[in-house]
Amino acid sequence: MSLFSLFQRPRTFEHGIYPVEHKELTADKPIRRLPFAPELAIPLAQHKGAPAVPLVKVGQEVVRGEPIARAEGFVSVPMHAPATGVIRAIALTPTADGPKTQAIFLKVYEAASQEVLYDLERDLDAMTPEEIVAAVQDAGLVGLGGGAFPSHVKMKPPAGKLIETVIVNGCECEPYLTCDHRIMLEQSDALIRGIKLALKATGAKRAIIGVEDNKLDAVAHLRAVIPKGLPITAEAVETKYPQGAEKMLIKSLLRKEVPVGGLPADIGVAVYNVGTLAQMGDLLPKGRGLIERVVTVSGPALANPGNFMVPIGTPLRFLLAQVGLAADRVGEVILGGPMMGMAVASLDVPVTKAVSGVVALEREDPDLERRKVYPCIKCAECLKACPVSLNPSMLGELAIARQYARMAEEFNLNQCFECGCCAYVCPSNIPLTQYFRIAKSINRDQRK
Amino acid sequence: MPKPIEIRTSPHLKRAISVDRIMRNVVFALLPICAFSVFQFGLSALLLLLTTTGVAIATEWFFARTSGRGNTVSDWSVVITGILLALTLPPGFPLWMAAVAAFIGVALGKALFGGLGYNVMNPALVGRAFVQAAFPVAITTWTPAFAPGRFTEVIPSTFTLPFMQPIPVKDWIAGLQLDAWTGATPLALQKFQHIELPVTDVFTGMIAGSAGETSAALILICGLWLASKRMLDWRIPAAVMAGAALTTLPFWLMDASLYPSPWFVLFSGGLMLGAWFMASDMVASPVTTSGVIVYGLFIGSLTVVIRLFGGLVEGIMYAILLANALGPLIMSWTQPRVYGAVGKGRGE
Numbered sequence: 139m140s141l142f143s144l145f146q147r148p149r150t151f152e153h154g155i156y157p158v159e160h161k162e163l164t165a166d167k168p169i170r171r172l173p174f175a176p177e178l179a180i181p182l183a184q185h186k187g188a189p190a191v192p193l194v195k196v197g198q199e200v201v202r203g204e205p206i207a208r209a210e211g212f213v214s215v216p217m218h219a220p221a222t223g224v225i226r227a228i229a230l231t232p233t234a235d236g237p238k239t240q241a242i243f244l245k246v247y248e249a250a251s252q253e254v255l256y257d258l259e260r261d262l263d264a265m266t267p268e269e270i271v272a273a274v275q276d277a278g279l280v281g282l283g284g285g286a287f288p289s290h291v292k293m294k295p296p297a298g299k300l301i302e303t304v305i306v307n308g309c310e311c312e313p314y315l316t317c318d319h320r321i322m323l324e325q326s327d328a329l330i331r332g333i334k335l336a337l338k339a340t341g342a343k344r345a346i347i348g349v350e351d352n353k354l355d356a357v358a359h360l361r362a363v364i365p366k367g368l369p370i371t372a373e374a375v376e377t378k379y380p381q382g383a384e385k386m387l388i389k390s391l392l393r394k395e396v397p398v399g400g401l402p403a404d405i406g407v408a409v410y411n412v413g414t415l416a417q418m419g420d421l422l423p424k425g426r427g428l429i430e431r432v433v434t435v436s437g438p439a440l441a442n443p444g445n446f447m448v449p450i451g452t453p454l455r456f457l458l459a460q461v462g463l464a465a466d467r468v469g470e471v472i473l474g475g476p477m478m479g480m481a482v483a484s485l486d487v488p489v490t491k492a493v494s495g496v497v498a499l500e501r502e503d504p505d506l507e508r509r510k511v512y513p514c515i516k517c518a519e520c521l522k523a524c525p526v527s528l529n530p531s532m533l534g535e536l537a538i539a540r541q542y543a544r545m546a547e548e549f550n551l552n553q554c555f556e557c558g559c560c561a562y563v564c565p566s567n568i569p570l571t572q573y574f575r576i577a578k579s580i581n582r583d584q585r586k
Numbered sequence: 587m588p589k590p591i592e593i594r595t596s597p598h599l600k601r602a603i604s605v606d607r608i609m610r611n612v613v614f615a616l617l618p619i620c621a622f623s624v625f626q627f628g629l630s631a632l633l634l635l636l637t638t639t640g641v642a643i644a645t646e647w648f649f650a651r652t653s654g655r656g657n658t659v660s661d662w663s664v665v666i667t668g669i670l671l672a673l674t675l676p677p678g679f680p681l682w683m684a685a686v687a688a689f690i691g692v693a694l695g696k697a698l699f700g701g702l703g704y705n706v707m708n709p710a711l712v713g714r715a716f717v718q719a720a721f722p723v724a725i726t727t728w729t730p731a732f733a734p735g736r737f738t739e740v741i742p743s744t745f746t747l748p749f750m751q752p753i754p755v756k757d758w759i760a761g762l763q764l765d766a767w768t769g770a771t772p773l774a775l776q777k778f779q780h781i782e783l784p785v786t787d788v789f790t791g792m793i794a795g796s797a798g799e800t801s802a803a804l805i806l807i808c809g810l811w812l813a814s815k816r817m818l819d820w821r822i823p824a825a826v827m828a829g830a831a832l833t834t835l836p837f838w839l840m841d842a843s844l845y846p847s848p849w850f851v852l853f854s855g856g857l858m859l860g861a862w863f864m865a866s867d868m869v870a871s872p873v874t875t876s877g878v879i880v881y882g883l884f885i886g887s888l889t890v891v892i893r894l895f896g897g898l899v900e901g902i903m904y905a906i907l908l909a910n911a912l913g914p915l916i917m918s919w920t921q922p923r924v925y926g927a928v929g930k931g932r933g934e
């Protein structure tokens with residue numbers, strides 16, 4: 139790094155917050171494998187789009203890596219067996235979203251091998267962009283940063299739009315989470331292979347890996363291993379939440395904004411999470427499907443937090459038992475990070491493709507003074523925090539007055555992506571983000 | 587699992603700063619100013635502070651109770667109102683009138699709107715404006731600072747009986763045998779006799795004036811401390827001061843013998859206290875980033891216009907109240923530009 143770059147202001151976006159990171163709990167914990175849970179539950183709808191359709195019957199034996207459900211249409215992905223075993227049932231399972239959804243229950247054979255037995259060698263260099271897109275769908279890849287949007291769909295921009303830049307999201311701005319950090323350090327070869335595939339499939343001219351500057355070791359490592367002559371760069375951006383949100387990272391790196399109501403493709407950008415591309419680089423050459431993912435399991439209610447390669451479908455109860463859950467202290471168990479993640483109602487919820495972290499927070503005193511809700515005191519902290527420059531104070535008052543339509547029409551409610559910054563800073567403890575979630579869903583219902 | 591797990595909605599983390607903590611810190615920031623006021627004006631200032639704060643708290647408690655809002659005294663905001671009110675009154679202001687001001691301020695300026703967060707104007711200033719209109723003589727009766735014996739005896743007017751005219755203080759002041767006493771504050775001296783006191787005196791507060799407005803330096807320090815804790819938006823006082831200085835500048839350049847200098851304007855009267863602790867009142871100021879600048883500049887410049895050309899000696903109070911009232915309008919002009927909005931305006 140040159141002396142000059144030391145004095146440069148880090149690239150960043152406007153507003154945002156600086157929550158305590160708690161990343162030191164797991165940042166230096168290498169990715170470890172865990173034993174299989176006795177039974178896995180693989181929901182058919184763990185991505186955005188149409189649920190997958192089962193290919194297997196109850197009682198059928200499957201080997202690790204074998205397809206067990208197929209994609210239903212273009213915006214959908216298939217599922218693969220995360221372990222060798224027998225299908226016990228196709229039934230309902232609880233998920234983080236609450237309502238039960240259809241899932242394939244796989245009884246894992248004792249002493250099942252971690253080796254993947256289902257291979258289909260491919261020559262990457264000979265593949266056309268179309269073949270790559272198809273192969274990415276066959277691999278069941280979705281945005282592993284938490285979005286769970288089918289990855290191949292983003293490789294096919296709407297007609298007339300050209301992708302010029304692939305942005306590789308290695309920000310990981312959520313507190314506690316370090317899985318992307320470890321992936322950049324430990325799986326850089328697969329990551330670079332994945333970036334090359336994404337460049338080829340989208341026809342983009344360059345790729346930029348954006349990494350928050352609390353992970354400068356990852357930036358240095360990537361710069362060292364990116365082969366000369368490739369149009370791939372690694373850039374540090376300011377450590378600030380929500381730097382990892384697509385729109386924010388685009389602004390930080392390119393100084394461009396995604397137009398209101400538009401997609402990154404509108405300004406020639408496609409954004410992929412580092413975990414997604416690392417899996418892509420790992421799976422595609424062998425024609426394999428996504429059967430496991432790296433998950434940060436962390437939080438103050440755990441004895442041995444860490445980063446783990448977790449088979450899809452592993453129930454939280456099993457996962458947390460492996461890391462020493464302090465059952466008497468645990469309060470919330472959150473899927474994803476604590477800013478945008480969902481608290482689960484049951485530990486029977488399985489890890490799905492979208493789960494980047496499992497954070498176990500400690501029990502909180504419900505009478506805690508900091509939970510007392512006051513009226514809005516117009517302190518303007520929420521306006522200074524909102525990364526899309528909304529007026530959460532005004533939106534909150536309209537929500538209390540149930541003027542949901544006005545929130546959308548005059549105050550851009552639909553631009554809110556529920557990042558939680560406003561509720562995080564509000565000294566009156568107003569549950570702003572939750573108000574906005576409710577208002578949006580009421581507006582959606584009314585439009586129907 | 588011995589106990590069921592908890593479920594809350596995201597965000598699951600919360601910054602630890604809450605309303606009561608902010609308000610408590612504002613009170614802490616005001617305490618040195620109160621102390622200086624008592625040091626300067628003695629027992630009367632102390633009684634004034636206790637009266638307004640006590641009555642303000644009692645009023646808040648009463649209205650919160652009767653309207654079923656629970657105990658709202660614990661959010662500390664009413665303590666700020668009480669203290670600020672006392673600081674803007676003349677030190678010898680009759681206590682019963684101060685009590686009326688505190689009651690009116692909290693009742694009309696705050697409770698009527700629905701309590702903390704809903705008031706349009708700063709409650710302390712509402713109370714101050716009421717007594718300014720109701721008791722025009724008492725509110726402009728100034729007594730000397732650093733009077734001998736100020737810690738053992740009160741200014742006679744302090745203990746005026748309710749609904750009586752204030753006890754005249756002329757004889758009492760004469761009895762103090764202060765040669766330099768003219769009975770006028772620096773502001774009045776400048777306005778009517780065009781005598782500008784040395785800026786160092788008004789800056790440090792070695793002068794007559796309202797109980798807590800005299801030391802610009804102290805107010806500045808306390809305000810900066812609060813701003814450094816991010817519990818006060820420094821842009822508001824900065825804009826007020828800029829507005830005031832810029833408005834005076836051309837007049838002063840034109841005729842320095844007639845018009846006050848920009849620094850005199852900044853450091854005299856209630857401008858400092860108003861800019862740092864009243865204009866910056868979160869509830870009554872705009873929330874938009876550019877809105878606070880417009881709001882601050884407006885207050886600063888209107889204050890000077892009133893001082894120079896109005897019938898009143900001091901204008902900061904009315905300037906802030908007017909700006910408070912214009913707040914919603916200012917905000918509707920200054921809605922932030924939304925991320926990704928094409929062109930100007932509100933996006934979409």
Ligand code: SF4
Binds near residue numbers: 526554556561
């Ligand atoms: S939750 Fe919505 S309104 Fe609140 S800060 Fe995030 S985007 Fe802005």
Ligand code: SF4
Binds near residue numbers: 513514520530567570
């Ligand atoms: S942060 Fe909370 S109290 Fe402050 S302006 Fe926003 S909604 Fe109101």
